[in-house]
Amino acid sequence: MRILIFAYVLLILTACGVSKDHNHNKNKPSGRVLKIMSYNIHIGNPPSKPGIIDMEAIIKAIKIENPDLVALQEVDVNTARSGKINQA
DSSP, X not given: OHHHHHHHHHHHHHHTOOOOOTXXXXXXXXXXXXXXXXXXXXXXXXXXXXXXXXXXXXXXXXXXXXOSEEEEESOOBSOGGGTSOBOO
């Protein structure tokens, strides 16, 4: 799974490369920027609220950063420790 994710990210980064337009300076970037965020959501338990699952706080933190791509770690799917919700 990690190899698949790595390949996908590599593909996205390759697609955001320098413009191939020969009428412009070859060293000039195309102006496109890809913002990537890696976030360990700690089973939906934000550090500011120990012992509490608060997905709204996690969502708010992601929205504040406004990333194009988010890689999440410690995401629970229907487990007891996170209230049997699908965090994905």
